[in-house]
Amino acid sequence: MSATRKPNSKEASPSGAELTTALAAQPLYAQVEAIFVDRIRTGVWRPGQLIPSEFELAREIGVSQGTVRKALNALAVDNLVERRQGRGTFVAEHTPDKMLFRFFNLFEDGGGHIEPDSQNTRMSIARANKEERERLKLDVGAEVIRVSRVRTHAGKPMIYETIVLPRQFFPGLVKEKTIPNTLYDHFQKEYGLTVSHGEERITAVAAGEREAKALEIAPGLPLIRLDRTMYALNEAPIEWRVSICLLSGAHYLVRLR
Amino acid sequence: MSATRKPNSKEASPSGAELTTALAAQPLYAQVEAIFVDRIRTGVWRPGQLIPSEFELAREIGVSQGTVRKALNALAVDNLVERRQGRGTFVAEHTPDKMLFRFFNLFEDGGGHIEPDSQNTRMSIARANKEERERLKLDVGAEVIRVSRVRTHAGKPMIYETIVLPRQFFPGLVKEKTIPNTLYDHFQKEYGLTVSHGEERITAVAAGEREAKALEIAPGLPLIRLDRTMYALNEAPIEWRVSICLLSGAHYLVRLR
Missing domain, CATH: 3.40.1410.10 (Chorismate lyase-like)
Known part of the structure; x- marks a missing residue:
């Protein structure tokens, strides 16, 4: 790792196209999870932000709503998002x-x-x-x-x-x-x-x-x-x-x- | 707690009838999980034992197979059972x-x-x-x-x-x-x-x-x-x-x- 690598540098967010290549060895929900982690890491999704609905994310990425839900649940276990009943999913904010x-x-x-x-x-x-x-x-x-x-x-x-x-x-x-x-x-x-x-x-x-x-x-x-x-x-x-x-x-x- | 209480005493395993009473405030899968924990605790299910299939457990308890699966997944996270691909679910054995x-x-x-x-x-x-x-x-x-x-x-x-x-x-x-x-x-x-x-x-x-x-x-x-x-x-x-x-x-x- 280079000393000049920035952990949160604004590189392009991965798109659905990548699903079939680098991450293909993992289960589908884990591939979707990796995409979401990257959006948080690169600041595409900011701390405290309400992220799109499961329905919208599923359509955008081209997977089922159940797969998106599984990915978001995994992120919630890792404290990266917070799911608020009836309000949606938010990027976790450090307090x-x-x-x-x-x-x-x-x-x-x-x-x-x-x-x-x-x-x-x-x-x-x-x-x-x-x-x-x-x-x-x-x-x-x-x-x-x-x-x-x-x-x-x-x-x-x-x-x-x-x-x-x-x-x-x-x-x-x-x-x-x-x-x-x-x-x-x-x-x-x-x-x-x-x-x-x-x-x-x-x-x-x-x-x-x-x-x-x-x-x-x-x-x-x-x-x-x-x-x-x-x-x-x-x-x-x-x-x-x-x-x-x-x-x-x-x-x-x-x-x- | 009494000094003579035995953690693993062989008391009767709870049956489906109890689902509607003491545990009713919890989600259904958690109620089923509690029944399974009790079977392990009381020795009805022994360490290393293959437990019945999700299908059989679902029919016995009177819940869906999905609910049984959720309960078993929760037990696996707590290291109480081990799910072996293609072989079934086993009570975890301490080694x-x-x-x-x-x-x-x-x-x-x-x-x-x-x-x-x-x-x-x-x-x-x-x-x-x-x-x-x-x-x-x-x-x-x-x-x-x-x-x-x-x-x-x-x-x-x-x-x-x-x-x-x-x-x-x-x-x-x-x-x-x-x-x-x-x-x-x-x-x-x-x-x-x-x-x-x-x-x-x-x-x-x-x-x-x-x-x-x-x-x-x-x-x-x-x-x-x-x-x-x-x-x-x-x-x-x-x-x-x-x-x-x-x-x-x-x-x-x-x-x-």
Whole structure:
């Protein structure tokens, strides 16, 4: 993947003609689903927009209404569209609440979902170092935006966070006076980037000097380290984030199914 | 919930007559799904068994074949049945591999799924203490089986684990000479208990004396603590497990969607 590839570039939306070629090995509804994902990815369908009816989409693409319905149901399971009873199907819009619910897994031991604030946000631009290039699949010479901040809960520092973003995807970000507390809905609204999925690797670390200072604790205390990569709809990595968390009276929750 | 409630007791399987009463608020396929879950839970349908065809089930229950298909698809999503092309639908059988894949989230940093061995397994019976009663929803006086073991990977100690099980659900377990490395498939085969789902709470801890000895490390090192409760199909808690993990060259992986 090239460093200059744009995840949401406005390339032509695929048409029904493509159904018979590149995607032909998949079931029909999955081929239709891929067309719809591409419309969302490229901004043909915008967040919050009401999309055409199943009847209209079926006629346009030349498949049955049942196939369109199956494709839209699959998109709804992936949180890409929302089906509203009696009103139609809308492209899912990222909101701070929804993003926290999907991608933030810290809970109070009593059960409440933690919604952290942000403090001391710093931003800088740099050439990506080797590790950043590997994690974000960037070419030598590509620039990144580095963000560091302390996230607080109930007034106390809880997370020391460093975020690395490929600069090319966020052209105006460094000019923003303040960046918002929840980033993913901002990415979608301002930069047309839908954070689609990712992975988080959890380990334990002893607090170093920097974390100890940021979290106002003694060095050496055991902390949770979350190492996260998030991807856009086209599988391009768009964020690498390391969160060092002081979990006192709180935990990271995983549901096992 | 009473301490003597058996998750998989052989009570009468619900019949079509019940469709119109207790479950009537749910969509029809969900009502049919609940009937099937109960047949698996009570052992009317056994792990590995081929269940009747959609046609037969539809006629028996008095719903359409499409409704039966929807119910079976929902069960397949929950890993309770397996649909095999051209062969029919089978009650899912727990195997060591499948259980590890579903419920064990430790990976090598290189990407490989860790399949730990077990050492120094000890078992004892005791009256449940207050915390055990709370976690396993047991009455005062109920007995538990306490298991402790060290799990190794590539020959090195990796996890110090304590497992608490309500004794009533596992009548013969304490008489077993050795208990297997992977427990959940054993629970299903020997005790008819299907581990259906659960939750895992992750925190960081400093190694205490006991963990340090078991894991052959210095006290004070940062470790991951996994605190897990697993439930049977009827939502009864059947296992409380605390795993203290030394993650060197490894991590706990969470997929974010």
